[in-house]
Amino acid sequence: MNDYTDLQTASAIPEAGSMIETFRAYGYSPETAIADIIDNSLSAGASRVWVNFEWKGTESWITIRDNGSGMNDAELIQAMRPGSWPPFEERGKRDLGRFGLGLKTASFSQARRLTVVSRREGEERAFWTWDLDYVKSTGKWDLVRFLPQGIAVDKLDEYPSGTLVIWMELDRLVKNMDQRDDSALAKFLEVMEKVKKHLSMVFHRFIEKKQMQIYFQDTPLLPWDPFMTDEVATQVFPEEPLCSGQVRLKGYVLPHKSKLSDMKFRSGEGLNGWNAHQGFYIYRNERLLVAGDWLGMFRKEEHYKLARIRIDLPNSLDADWQIDIKKSVARPPLQFVEQIRAYARKVREQGVEVYRHRGRIVKNLAGNSLVPVWNEGRRGEKWYYKVNRTHPLLVELLKTIPDSEKKNLEKALRLIEETVPVRSIYIREAEQPEMEGRPFEGTDQGQIRKLMQKMYRNLRDNGTSPEQAKIWIVGIEPFNQFEFLIDTLS
Numbered sequence: 001m002n003d004y005t006d007l008q009t010a011s012a013i014p015e016a017g018s019m020i021e022t023f024r025a026y027g028y029s030p031e032t033a034i035a036d037i038i039d040n041s042l043s044a045g046a047s048r049v050w051v052n053f054e055w056k057g058t059e060s061w062i063t064i065r066d067n068g069s070g071m072n073d074a075e076l077i078q079a080m081r082p083g084s085w086p087p088f089e090e091r092g093k094r095d096l097g098r099f100g101l102g103l104k105t106a107s108f109s110q111a112r113r114l115t116v117v118s119r120r121e122g123e124e125r126a127f128w129t130w131d132l133d134y135v136k137s138t139g140k141w142d143l144v145r146f147l148p149q150g151i152a153v154d155k156l157d158e159y160p161s162g163t164l165v166i167w168m169e170l171d172r173l174v175k176n177m178d179q180r181d182d183s184a185l186a187k188f189l190e191v192m193e194k195v196k197k198h199l200s201m202v203f204h205r206f207i208e209k210k211q212m213q214i215y216f217q218d219t220p221l222l223p224w225d226p227f228m229t230d231e232v233a234t235q236v237f238p239e240e241p242l243c244s245g246q247v248r249l250k251g252y253v254l255p256h257k258s259k260l261s262d263m264k265f266r267s268g269e270g271l272n273g274w275n276a277h278q279g280f281y282i283y284r285n286e287r288l289l290v291a292g293d294w295l296g297m298f299r300k301e302e303h304y305k306l307a308r309i310r311i312d313l314p315n316s317l318d319a320d321w322q323i324d325i326k327k328s329v330a331r332p333p334l335q336f337v338e339q340i341r342a343y344a345r346k347v348r349e350q351g352v353e354v355y356r357h358r359g360r361i362v363k364n365l366a367g368n369s370l371v372p373v374w375n376e377g378r379r380g381e382k383w384y385y386k387v388n389r390t391h392p393l394l395v396e397l398l399k400t401i402p403d404s405e406k407k408n409l410e411k412a413l414r415l416i417e418e419t420v421p422v423r424s425i426y427i428r429e430a431e432q433p434e435m436e437g438r439p440f441e442g443t444d445q446g447q448i449r450k451l452m453q454k455m456y457r458n459l460r461d462n463g464t465s466p467e468q469a470k471i472w473i474v475g476i477e478p479f480n481q482f483e484f485l486i487d488t489l490s
Helices: 016-023 031-043 073-079 101-106 130-140 152-160 182-202 204-208 260-266 334-356 392-400 401-418 422-433 446-461 466-474 481-489
Strands: 048-055 060-067 115-117 128-132 164-167 213-216 240-242 246-253 281-285 287-293 308-313 373-378 382-387
Touching: 016 101, 016 130, 031 048, 031 060, 031 182, 048 073, 060 446, 073 128, 073 164, 101 115, 101 128, 101 164, 101 446, 115 152, 128 130, 152 164, 182 204, 182 213, 182 287, 204 287, 213 422, 246 401, 281 392, 308 334, 392 401, 392 446, 446 466, 446 481, 466 481
Parallel strands: 048 213, 281 308
Antiparallel strands: 048 060, 060 164, 115 128, 115 164, 240 246, 246 308, 281 287, 373 382
């Protein structure tokens, strides 16, 4: 460092009002701001967090309370000081902070008045308030020992220690909103729902492991697992280490819609829909930072929407991965980009296979290839789709018609192949995936069984054993969607 001992200096303390307003401009949304506050709760060892919204028009407020270790008066003042912790200092493994700004920037982004009430076990409550209008009028970096009325502060006493964060004067959320205005209330409720889903996603691993329970409007939040690990049809890739094992990659290919119930399918689309949630999920100390982003390596496309990859980081690599203040952006170091990209390609390729083939298993238990109705082909650089002439149902049909009619059938098949509305199908699938019909949906299962039974009898008449005949039929599209009928064949 240069020696400035003999040189003149001048004070350049930031003007309080202007600097505070700058803190408001970090780009937090209500959901990311509240998640940042909960990070502090986790760092304080909290096992319970309560998030509550109170609708009162322009007088609405939000509270975040925890049962963590709490703070005494001196500690609270330090915590409310902007830049209370240098980002380069080593942190504990559970610590989810970095810059010592989260409490302030997250709160100021949503509220003009921030009050924090805290209590260490065996000590009196401490409380202080940042009032941005007071700072603006005085030009001073001064906290005020102010406690707002009407807030259930005594709930802190339900546990030996804890902290209560109070946001009031929510100018970004309820400015000029009348409490009696139903449309204003609807917007408020919409924000609440978004916050609820975001917290279920960001902290899902903590909730799953019962390390922490978040109560939203006093109701326990359920975790949202982006990888659908409880689904049998989810494909899991082997874990791959980076950076001497400090960073871990793990890929998942989610089940095709045909393998999911309607409720599971709606759940799997998450906060922003299936397409938006493909990509990398970056976790820092198991807290989700980035939810579905290809990090500039690939574009988001419809046919890759089932591919999701988990990346686990420790907090010691914050600088290397360029974690931002909001903890919503991360960028891998250049030396690992190609390794990450290569791993992602494998997951994406399998995701495409599941998407294109409607979740079917390409090989059945006997090792026989699945017999599809449609085959994919290429003409130069273009893809096309062709009816599978070796499909057993078509083969059986050809046996029943005279040779003179086979040419007409071939012409009809060719016409169908050349006019498949691929673009329309793609658009419909992208815009309304929930409207996609399933094979024989709404058809009497008795009709499907008749087709399967006829094929079964033909196989048996040709000397195929009952077990092999059933295995073979299960490997034929679309009968592979009706395995539950196979044991009824005789």
